[in-house]
Amino acid sequence: MHLTNTADTTVHAHQHTQTQPEVGVKSSKGTKPLRNPCNLCQSVRAILKRPKTGQQLCKECFYHVFETEIHNTIVDNKLFKKGDRVAIGASGGKDSTVLAYVMKLLNDRYNYGLDLVLLSIDEGITGYRDDSLETVKRNRDQYQIPLLIISYKDLYGWSMDDIVKEIGRKNNCTFCGVFRRQALDRGAIMLNVDHIVTGHNADDIAETVLMNILRGDLPRLQRCTSIITNDTSDDASGIETSKILRSKPFKYTYEKEIVMYAYFKKLDYFSTECIYSPNAYRGYARVFLKELEAIRRTAIVDIIHSGEALSASVQANESTKLPTMTNCTRCGYISSNELCKACLLLEGLNKGLPQLGIGHTTKIRRIHEAAANVAEGLSLSSTSLLSPTTALSGNGAESATVVTAVASSSTSSTLEERGKTVTHIKDLARLETMPSLQTTS
Amino acid sequence: MATKDTLQIELQFSGGMELLFDNQKTIQADVPAFFPIVTKDTDTNQQERHAATIRDLIAWTSIELLKERPELFIGDDGSVRAGILVLINGADWELEGELEYELQDKDEIVFISTLHGG
Numbered sequence A: 001m002h003l004t005n006t007a008d009t010t011v012h013a014h015q016h017t018q019t020q021p022e023v024g025v026k027s028s029k030g031t032k033p034l035r036n037p038c039n040l041c042q043s044v045r046a047i048l049k050r051p052k053t054g055q056q057l058c059k060e061c062f063y064h065v066f067e068t069e070i071h072n073t074i075v076d077n078k079l080f081k082k083g084d085r086v087a088i089g090a091s092g093g094k095d096s097t098v099l100a101y102v103m104k105l106l107n108d109r110y111n112y113g114l115d116l117v118l119l120s121i122d123e124g125i126t127g128y129r130d131d132s133l134e135t136v137k138r139n140r141d142q143y144q145i146p147l148l149i150i151s152y153k154d155l156y157g158w159s160m161d162d163i164v165k166e167i168g169r170k171n172n173c174t175f176c177g178v179f180r181r182q183a184l185d186r187g188a189i190m191l192n193v194d195h196i197v198t199g200h201n202a203d204d205i206a207e208t209v210l211m212n213i214l215r216g217d218l219p220r221l222q223r224c225t226s227i228i229t230n231d232t233s234d235d236a237s238g239i240e241t242s243k244i245l246r247s248k249p250f251k252y253t254y255e256k257e258i259v260m261y262a263y264f265k266k267l268d269y270f271s272t273e274c275i276y277s278p279n280a281y282r283g284y285a286r287v288f289l290k291e292l293e294a295i296r297r298t299a300i301v302d303i304i305h306s307g308e309a310l311s312a313s314v315q316a317n318e319s320t321k322l323p324t325m326t327n328c329t330r331c332g333y334i335s336s337n338e339l340c341k342a343c344l345l346l347e348g349l350n351k352g353l354p355q356l357g358i359g360h361t362t363k364i365r366r367i368h369e370a371a372a373n374v375a376e377g378l379s380l381s382s383t384s385l386l387s388p389t390t391a392l393s394g395n396g397a398e399s400a401t402v403v404t405a406v407a408s409s410s411t412s413s414t415l416e417e418r419g420k421t422v423t424h425i426k427d428l429a430r431l432e433t434m435p436s437l438q439t440t441s
Numbered sequence B: 001m002a003t004k005d006t007l008q009i010e011l012q013f014s015g016g017m018e019l020l021f022d023n024q025k026t027i028q029a030d031v032p033a034f035f036p037i038v039t040k041d042t043d044t045n046q047q048e049r050h051a052a053t054i055r056d057l058i059a060w061t062s063i064e065l066l067k068e069r070p071e072l073f074i075g076d077d078g079s080v081r082a083g084i085l086v087l088i089n090g091a092d093w094e095l096e097g098e099l100e101y102e103l104q105d106k107d108e109i110v111f112i113s114t115l116h117g118g
């Protein structure tokens, strides 16, 4: 049973809890006649013009509409089931801070029955992540949601500071992106959650659609437009996936409204760009979109729709040649190759050949063949995230890999065993001593 | 017309915007109440003036107060860079006339960057 929309979600003027009149602009100037009345309640001064509709709203009506739309997105897309344990990917930034606040609020208001936890990744970037993690810790206390922090250093033996020292600033985002995705999954396994929600908003998604179209990256185009992903079937070019659901409750929420919501609610968030990632490409896409939006109000939603339409047609064409998903022979993470991308990158780092794993697939394939020999003796994985039946669906050409995967798969995938799939760590004992849930101190 | 030559304006910066202003989140600024109207006859000593607007405030702020990377604050069109939200006395500037809003003494203007990672 999915959560159903039991509450009355019609957007309407509601009781204002604060009776203090916001009618006059400033008390020091005396009361002015009500200018810009709210389009919904008509009785209070509007403080926001909605980017989506052009509607002007007062503070309370804005809160109501903002929260209700996210609730509707959650319900309409059947994102959760009652009793789900859900990790909120928390960076301390505006989107995930508002997400944590709103998830908590909606869970209480509509009785979703979700067990919420915060999951943060510590990339090990001094002066950036250490500060933003302090924000997450405050959010943990403010919202009373338990927090788990997982560090690259513990998982992979390398912090981003270490990696940048080794490889310089070029390509460091590749490492960070691959490592973060796996780290989130591994954190989710440790927390025994069913589902990870992230704060990607409509503007982010439109940017990503644009970037993926410009790069011709159709598999990623598909992933970035889905509101919920869990399947391995949409992987056509080595993007690693897991069995843990991921969703984006802010898919239709505009960045402007998220920032305004955080501002008016005085939510505590951290706002400094990553020192290693000026990310010029995304920056251009972002400014371009903002400028488009100034001319054409619906630009953001139009681009998301284009992305969805394109990925639907890609899916139709590619459905016959899905790659066989197997498990990384070294760490057990789900992968379309013998070594998952993180292990490949780590191997490069540990051998002092950081170019390994960066670049085109054909090149990676060749390296894989060489790496496979090394990997043979090193397979530590006892279980897989992939069920044996899924692994067995591979075709003949992939049979060697499938056998490996099945051989290393245990039939009963208990939680303790699933936890053990975290084998990037050189010293497994460290995992056992990793901070378990940090509850309110 | 106003008798004062300057307006007392409270400027607030958040969402990372403060990083461009020496990490100051609030600045009490005395902003000229009038700005010259730029005409082709730059020689004329007797320049026409107009009451200060947000457009003037943005230009003035970027010259007088901004410490670094002006391109992250002001756009080519003299507005704020796309993605910066502006509030005038607690309300979205889109409801207040945006660039053409005429500044009043004691106004509170907030600039919030949305461009930093979330």
Ligand SMILES: [Zn+2]
Residues within 6 Å of the ligand: A013, A038, A039, A040, A041, A042, A043, A044, A057, A058, A059, A060, A061, A062
């Ligand atoms: Zn209202």
Ligand SMILES: [Zn+2]
Residues within 6 Å of the ligand: A328, A329, A330, A331, A332, A333, A339, A340, A341, A342, A343, A344
């Ligand atoms: Zn691996």
